[in-house]
Amino acid sequence: MTEDETVQASARGPHPHGHVTLEDVARHVGVSAQSVSNALNNPARVAPATRDRILAAVTELGYRPNRSARALRNQRSRLIGVKVEASRGDRAALLLDQFLHALAESAGAAGCHLILCQSDDEAGEIAAYRELLDTTSVDAFVLTSTHAGDGRVEALRRWGVPVAAFGRSWDGDEDLAWVDVDGRAGIRAATEHVAAQGHRRIAHVGWPLSSETGRDRRAGWRDACTDLGLDTVRHAEVPDDFAAGRAATHRLLDAPDPATALICASDTIALGALRALSERGLRAGADVAVTGFDNSPAAALTTPGLTSLHQPLEQVAHDLIATVEEILGGTPSRRQTLLRPELVIRESSLRGATAQDATPTKETR
Amino acid sequence: MTEDETVQASARGPHPHGHVTLEDVARHVGVSAQSVSNALNNPARVAPATRDRILAAVTELGYRPNRSARALRNQRSRLIGVKVEASRGDRAALLLDQFLHALAESAGAAGCHLILCQSDDEAGEIAAYRELLDTTSVDAFVLTSTHAGDGRVEALRRWGVPVAAFGRSWDGDEDLAWVDVDGRAGIRAATEHVAAQGHRRIAHVGWPLSSETGRDRRAGWRDACTDLGLDTVRHAEVPDDFAAGRAATHRLLDAPDPATALICASDTIALGALRALSERGLRAGADVAVTGFDNSPAAALTTPGLTSLHQPLEQVAHDLIATVEEILGGTPSRRQTLLRPELVIRESSLRGATAQDATPTKETR
DNA sequence: AAAACCTGTCCATTATGCAAC
DNA sequence: TGTTGCATAATGGACAGGTTT
Numbered sequence: 001m002t003e004d005e006t007v008q009a010s011a012r013g014p015h016p017h018g019h020v021t022l023e024d025v026a027r028h029v030g031v032s033a034q035s036v037s038n039a040l041n042n043p044a045r046v047a048p049a050t051r052d053r054i055l056a057a058v059t060e061l062g063y064r065p066n067r068s069a070r071a072l073r074n075q076r077s078r079l080i081g082v083k084v085e086a087s088r089g090d091r092a093a094l095l096l097d098q099f100l101h102a103l104a105e106s107a108g109a110a111g112c113h114l115i116l117c118q119s120d121d122e123a124g125e126i127a128a129y130r131e132l133l134d135t136t137s138v139d140a141f142v143l144t145s146t147h148a149g150d151g152r153v154e155a156l157r158r159w160g161v162p163v164a165a166f167g168r169s170w171d172g173d174e175d176l177a178w179v180d181v182d183g184r185a186g187i188r189a190a191t192e193h194v195a196a197q198g199h200r201r202i203a204h205v206g207w208p209l210s211s212e213t214g215r216d217r218r219a220g221w222r223d224a225c226t227d228l229g230l231d232t233v234r235h236a237e238v239p240d241d242f243a244a245g246r247a248a249t250h251r252l253l254d255a256p257d258p259a260t261a262l263i264c265a266s267d268t269i270a271l272g273a274l275r276a277l278s279e280r281g282l283r284a285g286a287d288v289a290v291t292g293f294d295n296s297p298a299a300a301l302t303t304p305g306l307t308s309l310h311q312p313l314e315q316v317a318h319d320l321i322a323t324v325e326e327i328l329g330g331t332p333s334r335r336q337t338l339l340r341p342e343l344v345i346r347e348s349s350l351r352g353a354t355a356q357d358a359t360p361t362k363e364t365r
Numbered sequence: 366m367t368e369d370e371t372v373q374a375s376a377r378g379p380h381p382h383g384h385v386t387l388e389d390v391a392r393h394v395g396v397s398a399q400s401v402s403n404a405l406n407n408p409a410r411v412a413p414a415t416r417d418r419i420l421a422a423v424t425e426l427g428y429r430p431n432r433s434a435r436a437l438r439n440q441r442s443r444l445i446g447v448k449v450e451a452s453r454g455d456r457a458a459l460l461l462d463q464f465l466h467a468l469a470e471s472a473g474a475a476g477c478h479l480i481l482c483q484s485d486d487e488a489g490e491i492a493a494y495r496e497l498l499d500t501t502s503v504d505a506f507v508l509t510s511t512h513a514g515d516g517r518v519e520a521l522r523r524w525g526v527p528v529a530a531f532g533r534s535w536d537g538d539e540d541l542a543w544v545d546v547d548g549r550a551g552i553r554a555a556t557e558h559v560a561a562q563g564h565r566r567i568a569h570v571g572w573p574l575s576s577e578t579g580r581d582r583r584a585g586w587r588d589a590c591t592d593l594g595l596d597t598v599r600h601a602e603v604p605d606d607f608a609a610g611r612a613a614t615h616r617l618l619d620a621p622d623p624a625t626a627l628i629c630a631s632d633t634i635a636l637g638a639l640r641a642l643s644e645r646g647l648r649a650g651a652d653v654a655v656t657g658f659d660n661s662p663a664a665a666l667t668t669p670g671l672t673s674l675h676q677p678l679e680q681v682a683h684d685l686i687a688t689v690e691e692i693l694g695g696t697p698s699r700r701q702t703l704l705r706p707e708l709v710i711r712e713s714s715l716r717g718a719t720a721q722d723a724t725p726t727k728e729t730r
Numbered sequence: 731a732a733a734a735c736c737t738g739t740c741c742a743t744t745a746t747g748c749a750a751c
Numbered sequence: 752t753g754t755t756g757c758a759t760a761a762t763g764g765a766c767a768g769g770t771t772t
Contacts, residue, residue, distance in 0.1 A: 017440060017501075019499070019501060019742095020499075021741095021742060021743090022742065022743065022744095023742080031756075031757085032756070032757050032758080033742090033743085033744095033757090034743095034744080034745095034756075034757060034758080035755090035756060035757075037743065037744055037745095038744090038755095038756085041743095041744070042744090042745090045754095045755075045756085046755070046756075047754080047755060047756085050755080050756080062499065064496065064499035064500045065500065065742080065743070066437070066500060066501050066741085066742050066743070067433075067436075067442075067500040067501055067502045068432075068433040068434075068436035068437040068442065068501060068741085068742075068743095069433075069437050069741070069742030069743045069744090069762090070742075070743055070744085071432075071433035071743095071762095072431070072433040072434050072437055072741090072742080072743075072761095072762050072763065072764095073742080073743045073744050073745090073761080073762055074743080074744075074762090075382060075762075077432075077433065079480070084462065084465050084466045084469050085462070085466065086463070086466045087462045087463050087466070087662070089660075089662065089665050090665065090666075091662065092662050092663070092666060096461070096462035096465075097449065097450070097452045097461035097462050097465075098451070098452050100449050100461075100462075100465070100481065101449045101450065101451045101452070101483055104449050104481045104482065104483035105483050108482070108483060108493075113480050113481065113482070113497075113502070114480065114481040115444070115478050115479065115480050115481075116465065116469045116478065116479040116480075116481065117469065117473070117478070118466055118469035118470050118473060128473075131429065132478075134384070134385075134427065134429035135429045135430065135431060135432040136382075136384060136431050136432055136433060136763090137432045137478070242665070242666050268666065271666040271667065271668075272666075274668050275668045278668045278669075295454075296662070296663075297452065297454065297456065297457050297661070297662075297663055298457070298661075298662055298663035298666050298667065300454050300455065300607070301455075301457055301607050301632075301633065301636040301637075301663050301667070302636065302663065302666070302667040302668070303636075303639050303640045303643045303667070303668075304643075384763090386762095386763060386764085387763065387764060387765095388763080396735075396736090397735070397736050397737085398736090398763090398764080399735075399736055399737080399764095399765080399766090400734085400735060400736075402764065402765055402766085403735085403736095403765090403766095406764095406765070406766090407765090407766085410733095410734080410735085411734075411735080412733080412734060412735085415734080415735085430763080430764070431762085431763050431764070433762085433763075433764095434741090434762070434763030434764045434765090435763080435764060435765080436741095436764095437740095437741045437742065437743090437762090437763080437764080438740075438741055438763080438764050438765050438766085439741085439764085439765075440741075501742095732772100733771105733772090734770105734771085734772085735769105735770085735771075735772095736768105736769085736770075736771090737768090737769075737770085738766105738767095738768090738769095739766095739767095740764105740765095740766095741763105741764090741765095742762105743761100743762090744760100744761090744762095745759105745760090745761090746758105746759085746760085746761105747757105747758095747759085747760105748756105748757085748758080748759095749755105749756090749757080749758090750754100750755085750756085750757095751753100751754085751755080751756100
């Protein structure tokens with residue numbers, strides 16, 4: 001339809017830029033621009049026959065409403081702001097591309113688009129949000145990686161801006177709309193999985209206790225161990241990087257009566273653990289089980305493959321967009337959702353596994 | 366300044382939404398809205414003293430021009446369209462998050478923002494671009510992963526839309542503005558590096574010859590081998606996935622007089638090669654050298670670490686935005702840029718390396 | 731006469747209310 | 752009287768050209 005027209009080059013209409021406007025459609029049909037607008041936005045106000053003629057012309061001419069004009073008039077841009085984070089080389093993929101893709105897809109289905117902003121610190125991020133708001137560029141924001149006392153949440157709330165967060169409100173905020181993944185249940189599943197492989201001395205390599213997510217994941221490990229009658233003395237709390245995971249693993253394995261399984265809070269840490277095992281001449285899987293979290297590309301592609309927890313990012317993205325739309329539409333309903341991650345089992349946690357058993361097994365709990 | 370105001374909640378101005386407009390500033394200073402506009406966009410037209418008063422009021426009230434109004438008037442949105450791709454689990458990180466972050470940063474510095482679209486096939490991508498154009502949502506596009514006979518390039522050119530591509534114009538198009546990374550030089554450097562480690566039978570595991578990028582990278586390997594007096598009989602052409610890299614490696618090593626070094630066209634393939642070596646009981650580095658391309662997170666975090674070629678994505682992003690800005694400004698100058706990747710050496714290509722020698726060495730050529 | 735400022739009209743769209751059939 | 756279509760005004764900003772001092 002519009003596919004084979006030239007936009008800027010040939011200006012055969014009255015407009016130098018060649019865009020089709022309401023006026024063009026109106027002229028073509030022989031009605032006023034208002035009727036065209038009504039036919040599209042308020043069909044009840046226009047006679048069925050006229051409406052059909054108008055809609056036919058809309059299709060024929062390939063009319064699409066001008067985003068700026070519509071935004072100006074409606075005070076609504078149909079743009080959702082998202083921040084992109086810098087990825088660090090010492091961390092496994094941040095899943096950002098998967099997440100953004102899913103988010104863009106859901107937004108598209110809802111007739112919205114994503115607008116990016118970028119910042120490396122919280123103050124800068126808040127300033128970037130503020131600028132988008134001041135220039136009336138966005139209707140809402142999607143936040144990622146919330147934490148207790150999150151300044152962004154506080155600022156956006158103060159400004160009365162619609163928000164949905166990937167990451168729960170750790171300070172018990174009942175109002176914030178969020179979607180999160182149940183790390184506790186995920187880590188619990190991973191722990192039970194290695195226990196089922198016969199492991200009894202299961203350690204946790206987690207994040208510092210200052211991290212709410214870290215405490216949540218550690219609780220999953222503790223839950224499982226307690227239920228299974230295993231002790232919970234073997235654990236470490238380290239920053240989320242490769243070197244820290246590696247060093248913590250060495251420390252844990254140097255202890256008397258060392259762990260035979262390592263439940264890690266992230267793939268990054270788990271990959272560090274795999275390195276440490278290799279340095280000690282131990283085989284992941286056969287000698288020491290290792291599991292991660294995130295199911296990053298690196299987990300699938302490293303050797304041996306790393307057992308990990310897959311986050312349902314498509315679902316997260318869908319729910320976030322749905323939530324934002326509800327808030328914008330003025331009918332907020334379910335606002336806080338916890339989703340289950342899926343355990344993806346690979347060789348790093350399988351006792352008898354050789355590299356030939358490379359087919360990954362999914363086990364949903 | 367504007368930081369501590371409430372946007373939507375308190376409407377203390379004449380506007381229900383609480384945004385500061387030109388009119389507000391004008392009223393506050395006691396001039397017309399036009400003078401405020403002139404003070405900002407055409408300072409020469411307003412007396413210095415008045416201009417200072419106006420600018421002071423702009424700062425004081427926190428005035429920011431309304432994006433939609435400005436776009437409507439100027440026929441320019443200051444938005445740049447970018448497509449986000451779905452990442453596949455059988456491929457190493459697509460560098461998308463690093464690239465997007467850098468792109469967003471450069472765009473921000475140029476006073477622009479990125480708007481995302483999403484599609485899984487070329488036709489859908491073109492339709493998404495078309496929609497953004499028809500709704501006058503974007504001024505330009507940044508493309509990634511161009512190929513010969515690229516339908517997107519063709520369509521955007523036909524429409525007369527400003528574009529800059531990450532990836533050269535493989536069909537010799539002199540007009541397309543692009544930035545690319547010199548894969549041939551990079552692969553050549555990797556090949557020379559393993560040769561310097563004493564390897565003489567160096568194989569290439571590359572992409573199908575239907576891929577221009579694949580041919581380019583293979584040429585780098587061939588260049589180096591020819592210069593060094595090594596033969597170029599050992600090579601494979603496979604799709605860019607883990608399983609293909611693994612299978613190709615087994616085939617190459619099953620041959621009589623097998624290769625002792627594998628120069629791979631991507632980290633994904635190289636990670637497959639590492640898996641194959643492990644399955645044969647061979648040690649990467651000590652027994653067979655392996656190199657990848659992209660320096661993905663997985664390359665840094667796998668064991669042994671994977672030698673790879675780092676793409677200067679910040680530079681790519683900066684150049685792409687600069688190019689787009691030049692085209693939009695009507696003064697296109699340098700339009701085609703080839704950047705050198707950087708060889709990051711890790712254990713997978715070092716003869717005597719043990720996992721303890723984990724400190725990566727960078728070697729720029 | 732020139733510097734400084736402002737009026738008018740346009741960008742594309744939509745909510746409101748009025749005229750007409 | 753009720754339906755149907757249209758003129759008006761407003762959204763916020765920028766530019767050309769005209770008016771003021």
